[in-house]
Amino acid sequence: MVSLTIIGCLVPYTEPRLLNKDYSTDIKASPFVIAVQNAGIKVVPSIMNAVILISVLSVGNSSTYGATRTLQALAEKGQAPKIFMYIDKRGRPLVTLILCLVLGLIAFVGTIPEKGNQIFDWLFALSGLSSFFTWYPKSPISQTNFRGSICFAHIRFRQGMKAQGHSIEELPFQAVLGVWGSYFGLLMNFLCIVAQFYIAVAPIGGEANAYDFFVQMLALPVIIVCFVGWKLWHNTRFVRASEMDLLTGRREMDLAAAKEEERIERATWPVWKK
Numbered sequence: 001m002v003s004l005t006i007i008g009c010l011v012p013y014t015e016p017r018l019l020n021k022d023y024s025t026d027i028k029a030s031p032f033v034i035a036v037q038n039a040g041i042k043v044v045p046s047i048m049n050a051v052i053l054i055s056v057l058s059v060g061n062s063s064t065y066g067a068t069r070t071l072q073a074l075a076e077k078g079q080a081p082k083i084f085m086y087i088d089k090r091g092r093p094l095v096t097l098i099l100c101l102v103l104g105l106i107a108f109v110g111t112i113p114e115k116g117n118q119i120f121d122w123l124f125a126l127s128g129l130s131s132f133f134t135w136y137p138k139s140p141i142s143q144t145n146f147r148g149s150i151c152f153a154h155i156r157f158r159q160g161m162k163a164q165g166h167s168i169e170e171l172p173f174q175a176v177l178g179v180w181g182s183y184f185g186l187l188m189n190f191l192c193i194v195a196q197f198y199i200a201v202a203p204i205g206g207e208a209n210a211y212d213f214f215v216q217m218l219a220l221p222v223i224i225v226c227f228v229g230w231k232l233w234h235n236t237r238f239v240r241a242s243e244m245d246l247l248t249g250r251r252e253m254d255l256a257a258a259k260e261e262e263r264i265e266r267a268t269w270p271v272w273k274k
Helices: 004-010 032-036 045-076 094-111 116-125 148-164 178-201 211-218 221-236 255-267
Strands: none
Touching: 004 032, 032 045, 045 094, 116 178, 116 211, 148 178, 178 211, 211 221
């Protein structure tokens, strides 16, 4: 929030390098770099570019890790081909790792003259809205965990506990903002999707057209088709709160002792930390 506030004060909303489509895949379109360039500092933009590139490599590394484990877990649940279940003796899902690395090479289509950017746009559009729906660990660039799926899962989990007569006091860890934080996160995800739809229908600095609309919104119908298609094909149903399995995988622990230990630890905290 601090970074966004500072950038909002330094970079005007009419900045052509942010609105011009020629810069959509250019590192110069970074608002951080633009802010430094507008200040007339010559060395820092190159440093910022290096930092951004290193961050991108870090994100690629963490995304590869997350994608391989997710696909392997889907295979175990029967939601992906069984070949992706394979794990070697060192605990690495090699088949999914090879697949993800090979698919990553498709990004080089962006270097193809003339049509390369269009192909890359359509490929990127398939996952463009994924951060609103899926949840994955934090990365250097994306620090928010208010994903739609994790917020919805938390809300449903708390509904299941209430329906089955469980108390939140049974939980060794409770979300700081409680279930209302998840409602807020889910609402913000919905508003962001609405804003994305508005931009797709009425693009800033341009005229509405079908190409830009589907590039912006293609991921939404893809997710809906995959979800509804799976439900219809496998004839699965929604699990009621009273029927949720809240016990499988639960760790056995002395909750009272754990909370007492936490209380003692909190008592030693300085005032600022409390």
